[in-house]
Amino acid sequence: MFKQRKSVKDVEEGNELRPKFNHEGLIPVVTTDFVTNKLLMHAYMNEEALKLTITKREAYYYSRTRKCLWHKGSTSG
Numbered sequence: 200m201f202k203q204r205k206s207v208k209d210v211e212e213g214n215e216l217r218p219k220f221n222h223e224g225l226i227p228v229v230t231t232d233f234v235t236n237k238l239l240m241h242a243y244m245n246e247e248a249l250k251l252t253i254t255k256r257e258a259y260y261y262s263r264t265r266k267c268l269w270h271k272g273s274t275s276g
Contacts, residue, residue: 218249225261230271 203217218226225243232239242260244252248268251259258271 218246220246223263225263228260230258 220226224245226249227241228244229241230239231237243263244259245261245268248259248261251257251268251270260269260271261267262269
């Protein structure tokens with residue numbers, strides 16, 4: 200789904216999402232309230248979580264302690 204970054208131009212001028220995952224395959228994410236813009240949480244996503252979030256239009260995260268995906272509300276508050 201995500202193409203690999205090849206140049207700064209790809210990122211700055213391209214029309215495709217090219218996230219930069221860290222050495223663990225994760226990116227930090229910040230979740231905010233749509234109406235109030237209030238910060239709700241900071242978490243991480245791996246490629247699978249980001250794909251699910253985009254396709255299902257619901258937030259999926261990657262738990263670094265449990266080493267698995269989680270869907271906010273399904274397995275936690």
